[in-house]
Amino acid sequence: MAKLCIIKPNPSTYSETFIQSHVDFLPMEKKILYGGVFPLYKEDGSFLIPTFWGIASYLFQKRALKKRDIPVRTKALVSYLRKEKVDVVLAEYGTTGAMVAEACKLADVPLVIHFHGADAHHHSTINEYQDWYRRAFQYASTIIGVSNDMINSLQRLGAPREKLVLNPYGINTERFAPAHENTNRSNSFLFVGRFVSKKSPQTTIKAFYEVLKRSPEARLIMAGGGPLLEESKTLTQELGIADKVNFPGVLPSDEISQLLKQSCCFVQHSVTPPDGDMEGTPNTILEAAAAALPVVSTRHAGIKEAVIEGKTGYLVDEYDTTGMAEKMVAILSSPEQAAEMGREGRKHIMQNYTLSDRIARLNAILEEAIAKKHNHS
Template identity: 55%
Template sequence: MKDTFNLCIVKPNKSTFSETFIQAHIDRLKGNKKVLYGGDFPLYDHEGKFLIRSKFSLLAYLVQKRILKKKEIGVRIRALSAYLKENKIDVVLAEYGMVGAAIASACKMAGVPLIIHFHGADAHHKPTIAKYLPLYRVAFDYASAIVAVSNDMVKALKEMGAPASKIHLNPYGVDGAKFPLMDIINSGPYFLSVGRFVEKKSPQSVIRAFKQVHLGFPEAHLWMVGDGPLFDNTKQLISELGLTDSVTLTGVMTSAEIRALMQKVRCFVQHSVTAADGDMEGTPNTILEAASAGLAIVSTAHAGIKEAVIDSVTGFLVAEHDIDDMAAKMRRIAGDVELAAKMGLAAHDHIVKNYDIHMRIALLDHIIQSSISNNKIK
């Protein structure tokens, strides 16, 4: 199939710095693309205009959504269905399960195939699942394909009722040209962590593990990139543990700035855990990027990390919440740069063979085009 088909990508946020995987879909997938956004159900079209055209209809929508708290709102379903027909959309890619659940009725009304791409919390966060499960099951029935980014997510989707025949495992990918193999043989005992400061990434566990490393290696340093609700608590813990001069909180950084920071370190650390509300990772892009760049990884045996990191080969995996073991593995890296370099090289090779962005996008392209072809056969 040529690139002459029309693909509509529906995402919740206009732009979010951490959602690089969605931007990769927008930039790299085939087809004539239109992007809608504005929440679980898109409020804005590809030109940034309201999807619901008339002021009266928009008012009716707001009353039903904000006052009556309805999930299935006819006026917006009809507006999206009309948009899909008017723009001759051949297939819809819903970014996140909540979006797919919300727009399935509109896609069905328009006769357009729907692909639902799950990413993480949408498949694991208990309150989200409780809220959307009835709509998920309706969407599963209509969807032509459902995309998961880890084996744990595949299992979770099946438990929610997604047909196994519709589920496709396709983790995120890395552009190796942007994260080429580095030579870390001359690096110091320096560590990097990148991610939102939220419960499932457990930034304070990283700090507590690093404190143990610092006791044996006073020259060790940790850079933590990102922001989030646990940022201030993490900063306070750093002060309490006397690590202010040894831990740098950079805040949010661009990809280029993160790549430059990677050149200073020898190891990437992330202590992902299952949050109290069930929230989990999918397959963290940051770990894939660090591995591609040749950094040894120390992380947890959690979600897609178990496939992205080969324990004792490309890095070390520890049990969730096992701070002592994480510290022990970080000390091994701090004390043996040759081990770090060996693991980093193996990590790079593993990513190139299994997580290359071109390979991952090609599979998603195939899923999209198969959905279009199957819809034409009906």
């Protein structure tokens, strides 16, 4: 069995279910490294750099000299890849791929770089890593994007078109299956995600405020955490709708699944903020559609592909508060049509976004990278 090394920035985080699915389901023998854009730790928490003096040298160069190219850690990664006889590296996030490309090249191990969102769009990230990206693009076997917008952005950044592959996220359609045929869902709208600028939770709240003027019985549940959570709570108080909006915090997957089954519609007003950050293909929108919920969202990144406008939900322009409110009212006004959109949404997910299909595609990409290397040896 081929040996895969997955290199990721974080040990684990609730908002990176897509990376965890790679760890859990890719059918290869796996080694995991983590600890920032360049890995510092092995899966057991021990240091990748094996000696005290090596670690001290790394910390001095990073913190005191502010260096990015640090030979001692590159050498440690090269040694690890050779010792473990790794067949292919999957770098989660473009920034990680950029930083480990040189070590992969020295170890003669194929590299697949998986971009996810901000790494392909965020202005300051691109400015910081642009030269590193170009070098990594030259060595990488394959560069993966999760939406057509992302593929286009990566091509503009210098990724060769022949190396770019579209592979959106997949989800467990059984976990998020609808409980039963239901045209009498509640009047609750649901948002699940991080409270950050690119998800613009305040715009969703403002749209819901307009909805309440026509449908005072409506409710909004906003699950998740993040830097804009308190600001969002304050906005509901200022608008006088705090009693109509519930903020349950970060919830486990099974509780989110239950909320999806009980809600009438999933709402997310994704935007491109001034810093250029963008979504990839939001997992929560895929999960909502799999649960047969109509989606009201924006014409943004991979959402344009995940939601078929007018068939599985409604899309509005970014920052169009009035348009979003109108589409939310339309959902409430026609439960039968909303239910039909939900059925079509689940069908769309089953055809294009199942976890098994997307993992199989990613595995094929990794196997192709290994085969290419052997053919050139």
